Amino acid sequence: MREEPGPTEWATGSGGGAGTGVGPWVDEHDGPTPVDPRYDPELLRDGDTRNVVDAYRYWSREAIIADIDTRRHPLHIAIENFGNDANIGGVVRTANAFAVDTVHIVGRRRWNRRGAMVTDRYQRLRHHDSTAELLAFAAGAGLSVVAVDNVPGSVRLETAELPRNALLIFGQEGPGITDDARAGADLLVSIAQFGSTRSINASVAAGIAMHAWIRRHAELAHAW
Numbered sequence: 747m748r749e750e751p752g753p754t755e756w757a758t759g760s761g762g763g764a765g766t767g768v769g770p771w772v773d774e775h776d777g778p779t780p781v782d783p784r785y786d787p788e789l790l791r792d793g794d795t796r797n798v799v800d801a802y803r804y805w806s807r808e809a810i811i812a813d814i815d816t817r818r819h820p821l822h823i824a825i826e827n828f829g830n831d832a833n834i835g836g837v838v839r840t841a842n843a844f845a846v847d848t849v850h851i852v853g854r855r856r857w858n859r860r861g862a863m864v865t866d867r868y869q870r871l872r873h874h875d876s877t878a879e880l881l882a883f884a885a886g887a888g889l890s891v892v893a894v895d896n897v898p899g900s901v902r903l904e905t906a907e908l909p910r911n912a913l914l915i916f917g918q919e920g921p922g923i924t925d926d927a928r929a930g931a932d933l934l935v936s937i938a939q940f941g942s943t944r945s946i947n948a949s950v951a952a953g954i955a956m957h958a959w960i961r962r963h964a965e966l967a968h969a970w
């Protein structure tokens with residue numbers, strides 16, 4: 747049985763209990779206080795209770811973003827937010843975990859950040875007023891557009907060849923993906939279902955589709 751905590755599990759550190767991150771840096775216990783500019787003096791002094799992997803403990807937010815920027819995937823995620831979708835926070839959190847390049851919010855600017863669990867601070871976010879504006883961005887950035895919804899005309903995500911430089915678009919609870927997104931997509935994919943429900947939660951669907959891209963294109967040696 748594995749005894750050491752994994753890199754994404756809470757470390758207990760000096761002074762910090764399980765579930766609370768790490769306490770203040772203590773030279774006697776942790777070694778000489780780091781002088782590396784990536785370390786944040788306040789976090790070293792007060793402790794670091796943020797939900798970050800151990801490798802980023804005590805690092806400043808800017809240093810963490812800069813480090814992830816060197817490893818971001820050529821994968822963009824968009825979620826349509828014309829109604830105020832409650833799933834966006836969860837989508838942002840998963841996008842952060844997979845080092846997605848940018849999460850695009852289409853429609854309303856406001857979204858419920860609760861489910862993001864502060865991960866939005868480390869994730870590039872971009873707003874577009876309309877799906878047309880999003881599609882223009884994708885064309886300019888050389889991204890293949892993949893609309894994700896279980897609608898007629900879709901092909902199975904499980905067997906589709908997801909493009910490497912991709913923008914995955916997700917719809918919202920109720921209406922699903924807009925006609926504009928469907929019309930503008932290079933590929934329309936659905937996740938196979940076997941039960942009675944007509945659809946799954948948009949955040950869950952986004953996680954499944956992002957992971958399908960990861961399995962196909964990510965370099966696992968670069969994962970934590």
Ligand SMILES: C[S@@+](CC[C@H](N)C(=O)[O-])C[C@H]1O[C@@H](n2cnc3c(N)ncnc32)[C@H](O)[C@@H]1O
Binds near residue numbers: 916921937946951
């Ligand atoms: C809850 S669904 C609503 C729309 C859905 N087309 C329906 O018939 O009810 C919200 C979003 O989740 C994603 N989604 C849910 N289930 C999916 C599935 N089986 N395949 C692909 N996407 C799905 C899509 O992006 C969809 O627009």
